[in-house]
Amino acid sequence: MITIDKVTVGYGTAGFIKAVDGVSLSIGDNEIVGIAGETGSGKSTLMRAVYGDFSTGLRIKDGTITGRFVDQKNGQVIEAPSSRFHRLWWDQMSYIPQGSMSVLNPLMKIEAQVVDGLPKRERGGSRADLRRRIADFLAGFGLEETVLDAYPHQLSGGMRQRVLVAIAAFVNPRLILADEPTTALDVVVQKKILLMMVEIQRRLRNTLVLVSHDLGVHYQITDRLVIMYKGQIVETGPTAEIFANPQHDYTRNLIAALPRLHGKRSVDRVGEAP
Amino acid sequence: MRSFFAHAPFRLYLGIVLIAACIILGGILPWFAPGDPLVWYSAPRNQSPSAAHWLGTTSLGQDVFWLLTYALRNSLLLGLVVAGFSTIIGVFLGLAAGYAGGWLDRVLSFFMDALLCIPSLPILILMAALFGGQLAMPIIAVALIVFNWPYPARQVRAVALTMREREFINVAWFSGESSVRILVRHIFPYIAGWSAANFINTVLVGISTESALAVIGLSSAQQATLGTMIYWAINYQALLAGKYVWIGSPVIAIVLLFIGLFLVSSGLSMRSAARRMSV
Amino acid sequence: MHLLRFIVGRLVVYALVIVFALTVLFFVPRLGPTDPVEAMLAKVSSQGAYMDAAQVDALRRSLADTFGLNGSLLEQYWAFIKRIVFTGDFGPSLSMYPTPVMELIWNALPWTFGLLLTSTLIAWVLGNFVGLLSGWRPNANSSRIMEGIAICLYPIPYYILALVLSILFSYVWRIFPLTTTIRGAPWSWELVSSIVWNSFLPAMSIVIVVFGWWVISVKAQTSALKEEEFARYARLKGLGDGRILTRYILPNALLPQITFLALQIGLMFNGSLITEILFDYPGLGLLIYTAVLQGDFNLLMGTISLSVIAVATATMIIDLIYPLLDPRIRHR
Ligand SMILES: Nc1ncnc2c1ncn2[C@@H]1O[C@H](COP(=O)(O)OP(=O)(O)OP(=O)(O)O)[C@@H](O)[C@H]1O
Ligand SMILES: [Mg+2]
Numbered sequence: 001m002i003t004i005d006k007v008t009v010g011y012g013t014a015g016f017i018k019a020v021d022g023v024s025l026s027i028g029d030n031e032i033v034g035i036a037g038e039t040g041s042g043k044s045t046l047m048r049a050v051y052g053d054f055s056t057g058l059r060i061k062d063g064t065i066t067g068r069f070v071d072q073k074n075g076q077v078i079e080a081p082s083s084r085f086h087r088l089w090w091d092q093m094s095y096i097p098q099g100s101m102s103v104l105n106p107l108m109k110i111e112a113q114v115v116d117g118l119p120k121r122e123r124g125g126s127r128a129d130l131r132r133r134i135a136d137f138l139a140g141f142g143l144e145e146t147v148l149d150a151y152p153h154q155l156s157g158g159m160r161q162r163v164l165v166a167i168a169a170f171v172n173p174r175l176i177l178a179d180e181p182t183t184a185l186d187v188v189v190q191k192k193i194l195l196m197m198v199e200i201q202r203r204l205r206n207t208l209v210l211v212s213h214d215l216g217v218h219y220q221i222t223d224r225l226v227i228m229y230k231g232q233i234v235e236t237g238p239t240a241e242i243f244a245n246p247q248h249d250y251t252r253n254l255i256a257a258l259p260r261l262h263g264k265r266s267v268d269r270v271g272e273a274p
Numbered sequence: 275m276r277s278f279f280a281h282a283p284f285r286l287y288l289g290i291v292l293i294a295a296c297i298i299l300g301g302i303l304p305w306f307a308p309g310d311p312l313v314w315y316s317a318p319r320n321q322s323p324s325a326a327h328w329l330g331t332t333s334l335g336q337d338v339f340w341l342l343t344y345a346l347r348n349s350l351l352l353g354l355v356v357a358g359f360s361t362i363i364g365v366f367l368g369l370a371a372g373y374a375g376g377w378l379d380r381v382l383s384f385f386m387d388a389l390l391c392i393p394s395l396p397i398l399i400l401m402a403a404l405f406g407g408q409l410a411m412p413i414i415a416v417a418l419i420v421f422n423w424p425y426p427a428r429q430v431r432a433v434a435l436t437m438r439e440r441e442f443i444n445v446a447w448f449s450g451e452s453s454v455r456i457l458v459r460h461i462f463p464y465i466a467g468w469s470a471a472n473f474i475n476t477v478l479v480g481i482s483t484e485s486a487l488a489v490i491g492l493s494s495a496q497q498a499t500l501g502t503m504i505y506w507a508i509n510y511q512a513l514l515a516g517k518y519v520w521i522g523s524p525v526i527a528i529v530l531l532f533i534g535l536f537l538v539s540s541g542l543s544m545r546s547a548a549r550r551m552s553v
Numbered sequence: 554m555h556l557l558r559f560i561v562g563r564l565v566v567y568a569l570v571i572v573f574a575l576t577v578l579f580f581v582p583r584l585g586p587t588d589p590v591e592a593m594l595a596k597v598s599s600q601g602a603y604m605d606a607a608q609v610d611a612l613r614r615s616l617a618d619t620f621g622l623n624g625s626l627l628e629q630y631w632a633f634i635k636r637i638v639f640t641g642d643f644g645p646s647l648s649m650y651p652t653p654v655m656e657l658i659w660n661a662l663p664w665t666f667g668l669l670l671t672s673t674l675i676a677w678v679l680g681n682f683v684g685l686l687s688g689w690r691p692n693a694n695s696s697r698i699m700e701g702i703a704i705c706l707y708p709i710p711y712y713i714l715a716l717v718l719s720i721l722f723s724y725v726w727r728i729f730p731l732t733t734t735i736r737g738a739p740w741s742w743e744l745v746s747s748i749v750w751n752s753f754l755p756a757m758s759i760v761i762v763v764f765g766w767w768v769i770s771v772k773a774q775t776s777a778l779k780e781e782e783f784a785r786y787a788r789l790k791g792l793g794d795g796r797i798l799t800r801y802i803l804p805n806a807l808l809p810q811i812t813f814l815a816l817q818i819g820l821m822f823n824g825s826l827i828t829e830i831l832f833d834y835p836g837l838g839l840l841i842y843t844a845v846l847q848g849d850f851n852l853l854m855g856t857i858s859l860s861v862i863a864v865a866t867a868t869m870i871i872d873l874i875y876p877l878l879d880p881r882i883r884h885r
Binding site for chain 2: 566569570573574577578581582584595704705707708709710712713716717720724769816819820822823824826827830831841842844845848853854856857860861864865868869
């Protein structure tokens with residue numbers, strides 16, 4: 001679905017501050033890919049580059065990011081570099097930005113914000129019909145129907161985050177890029193949202209890319225894990241394998257820092273770390 | 275000085291140049307005037323611009339150029355006095371309201387709101403009409419101060435309110451700094467930029483209001499100001515006589531002065547916004 | 554409930570502000586170094602009217618009466634408030650005797666209102682449009698030029714601009730009339746066109762300045778708002794520029810303008826007074842000016858009180874509207 005080929009990404013119009021350094025990765029259909037890494041390692045930057053959002057002054061200096069999407073309706077195949085993805089936004093792909101506090105328009109009700117930007121195929125039926133479907137969808141995230149008529153400031157941070165996840169998922173896209181969608185949530189709600197996202201992914205058989213610096217989250221839901229460190233991918237593979245047999249020091253430390261998993265500390269398996 | 279210009283946008287420079295020109299014209303040149311240009315028939319009447327009378331003369335026999343420098347001086351002086359006192363009073367009362375809170379805040383806030391609701395010009399016109407048809411400059415100045423201190427006060431009060439909650443103020447507080455020191459060291463630098471912008475705005479409002487009064491002949495006729503110059507020009511049919519320099523020079527002076535003042539005040543607030551972002 | 558309490562609170566403040574304003578109006582004549590009665594007498598006699606001692610005395614008494622200078626200060630104060638608040642009666646005009654002051658004011662008000670309202674409305678719409686577009690691309694040449702023009706227009710006082718416009722368009726090029734003369738039968742096309750024709754320059758002097766202001770402030774707001782996260786998110790949703798501007802940026806830019814309008818109404822009113830006088834435009838400003846020139850105290854007190862009350866009321870109404878429009882305050 002997405003092929004990232006030795007891509008170097010950074011910021012700045014005059015100078016160039018490197019944030020992602022020669023990364024290659026391919027993201028397939030029907031899978032959940034996790035991206036982990038410490039803060040500032042370039043996770044969000046990579047996501048923006050994949051989504052094709054160049055508004056922050058982001059630049060792809062080297063390498064290519066290409067996508068291959070199949071239009072569900074007419075079966076037409078679209079192949080394009082990420083700089084052309086904007087035509088696919090909120091249709092083939094959707095995005096959950098990091099930090100949910102001011103992402104929603106303060107003067108617009110939640111219902112309108114869900115509807116705004118929806119592709120035609122998802123708008124079918126009467127307004128009441130659409131509202132019904134949105135309400136049912138939100139219920140899956142533990143949000144009541146009253147949320148639809150609320151303004152963002154009336155919701156808690158966690159509720160807003162759930163709304164953002166729901167907005168992105170309701171689009172029914174082939175690819176969802178989620179940048180730390182559960183950071184503001186307590187563990188119980190977090191688990192609920194993650195399960196919801198997995199369920200949606202399994203049902204739609206689309207692709208979910210999930211950024212989180214919390215390895216526990218990845219352990220719970222991702223099929224494949226990518227570990228980033230200082231702008232580079234230092235390790236990638238099936239999640240279970242990485243947890244069982246981490247190769248890179250950084251990954252080992254990350255796993256070591258996790259609380260107990262299944263009764264035994266993963267650090268036991270690593271043995272003597274230097 | 276270097277740091278002053280660190281975040282200075284272009285418009286600040288341009289404004290400073292314009293104001294500097296006005297200050298030279300109104301603050302320095304009047305000292306070199308050959309005589310009191312206000313005196314009638316101190317020059318030949320109705321002259322066109324010439325080497326002897328750069329901007330010509332009025333039909334009352336006054337030299338327009340020197341009259342203009344005097345007018346500019348008086349207008350600037352009035353504006354500075356009004357703005358100075360309004361800003362000092364406003365900052366002081368605003369800090370008091372925001373910092374003390376309670377009933378003092380309520381009373382002061384009421385006066386700020388009330389005075390902001392009342393248009394100043396009608397009151398000034400009323401005063402002028404009742405006090406013999408013209409208002410002396412000091413009275414205008416006092417009235418303008420009364421009407422203009424609420425603007426800085428409101429802003430400073432809002433700043434003081436948020437500052438009370440700020441971390442570093444609390445730190446200073448708990449580390450035993452006195453309130454006065456906290457004010458001087460932590461709060462004043464913070465509001466200085468906004469107050470400067472406000473000060474300049476008030477200069478503008480002060481000059482503008484006096485000129486408004488003057489244009490309809492209700493300001494002091496004993497003093498030349500930009501407004502009274504316009505008034506005399508209109509009254510003596512400068513327009514019908516085609517003496518556009520007479521009426522045009524104070525108009526252009528006002529326009530340039532005001533654009534300069536506005537450029538500086540908006541440049542200053544842009545600069546303090548930029549500085550806050552970069553911290 | 555929260556909202557109701559807010560509204561009641563504002564209304565109380567409004568009543569207090571009006572009382573405060575009236576108190577100021579009451580004390581101004583008493584503050585001055587000169588006795589207004591004597592000043593008025595001097596004015597009347599300087600205008601060449603010859604009066605013998607008895608007539609002067611009678612006039613002095615009747616003036617003291619209209620000034621409300623009879624009785625103790627407290628009695629005077631109460632009588633003054635009562636007259637304005639409860640009867641709205643300012644007595645007959647002295648210069649256009651015996652037409653009641655209120656009637657003159659009612660005739661003038663529509664002119665002032667019409668002038669201010671139409672011109673600020675036009676300026677507001679145009680200014681928002683241009684400001685929004687130039688804020689969307691703040692660094693484009695056209696945006697910078699627009700802002701430059703606005704910066705040169707906004708700081709100019711209305712009456713200066715009025716002067717410049719009348720110099721240019723009435724003296725140099727004789728396109729528009731020098732002073733206002735309205736003619737035509739009521740509701741006739743001639744009347745309407747004569748009103749528009751005569752109001753054009755006074756209105757333009759207000760439109761241009763107010764337009765300049767909106768361009769400056771809306772541009773600044775727009776260029777800040779479009780960097781806000783919600784605007785970026787709207788873009789990531791694939792929404793078009795037009796939709797982002799109208800649904801995301803414009804509403805957020807419009808809200809703070811309301812508060813600003815409340816602060817500016819007084820200044821705008823001040824400016825329009827002088828503009829009216831300069832153009833002989835038959836509104837409140839000209840009426841005030843006539844009152845000053847004629848020494849018509851009743852008319853003066855009436856027009857000034859009414860202007861003060863009108864501006865305070867307008868400010869308060871706008872202040873009240875704001876929370877009704879902002880959901881962050883409406884639903885708390
Ligand atoms: N808009 C920007 N302009 C310039 N530099 C940026 C910008 N956004 C990020 N950077 C830089 O790029 C690098 C990577 O940032 P990025 O946001 O991708 O990290 P991250 O892995 O998402 O971190 P976190 O876990 O904290 O979200 C950092 O050094 C950061 O300073
Ligand atoms: Mg990030």
